[in-house]
Amino acid sequence: MDPAIALFANEAFYLAFSTRDFEAMEQLWAREAPVACIHPGWPALADRASVINSWKSILQNPATPQVTPRQARAFVWGSFATVVCYEEIQGDILAASNSFLFEDGQLRMVFHQASPCGQLPLEDEEPEPSMQ
Numbered sequence: 176m177d178p179a180i181a182l183f184a185n186e187a188f189y190l191a192f193s194t195r196d197f198e199a200m201e202q203l204w205a206r207e208a209p210v211a212c213i214h215p216g217w218p219a220l221a222d223r224a225s226v227i228n229s230w231k232s233i234l235q236n237p238a239t240p241q242v243t244p245r246q247a248r249a250f251v252w253g254s255f256a257t258v259v260c261y262e263e264i265q266g267d268i269l270a271a272s273n274s275f276l277f278e279d280g281q282l283r284m285v286f287h288q289a290s291p292c293g294q295l296p297l298e299d300e301e302p303e304p305s306m307q
Contacts, residue, residue: 176253176254176255176256176277176282178250178251178256179249179250180256180282181246181249181251181256181257181258181275181282182249182258182285184203184243184256184258184261184275184282185244185247185249185258185273186247187199187203188200188203188218188273188284188287189242189243189244191203191234192234193241193242193243195235195239196234197230197231197234197235199295200227200230200234201227201230201231203283203284204223204226204227204230204283204284204285205223205278205283205284205285205303206278206279206283207225207278207279208276208278208283208285208287209221210222210223210284210285210286211224211226211285211286212225212226212229212287212288213232213287213288213289213290214229214233214287214289215269215289215290215291217229228264233256238269240264240265241264241265242262242263242264243261243262243263243264244260244261244262244263244271245262245263245268246260246261246296247259247260248260253299254276254277255274255275255276256274256275256276256282257272257273257274257275257286258272258273258274258275259271259272260273261292262289267291268291268292268293268294269286269289269290269291269292270289270290270291270292271287271289271290272286272287272288273286273287274286274287
């Protein structure tokens with residue numbers, strides 16, 4: 176897999192998140208592969224129904240703040256990829272990981288986790304943007 180494909184899928188995830196597009200978010204998540212999601216402060220969700228319901232609640236909540244992804248890097252292993260990035264939310268920074276795999280010919284999300292992080296690293300301190 177080209178790392179650019181994983182980065183594109185990651186951008187699609189954050190576009191669905193920022194535009195509160197539940198249908199797009201639901202379409203991004205795998206249907207057959209196991210999925211898991213750990214929202215900050217939430218218990219781990221380890222089945223598709225729980226994950227999708229959590230996103231529906233988040234995206235339909237008018238108090239949900241805007242999320243801006245920063246400094247995404249793709250790590251690719253065959254047909255599996257994890258994108259590590261930062262999320263900026265109302266001045267706070269979270270470190271996030273988003274994992275994807277091919278299912279029925281489309282890149283689908285199988286894992287998301289975000290957790291508090293002190294600050295964005297300086298861009299010149301980051302390693303190469305992607306690995307294969």
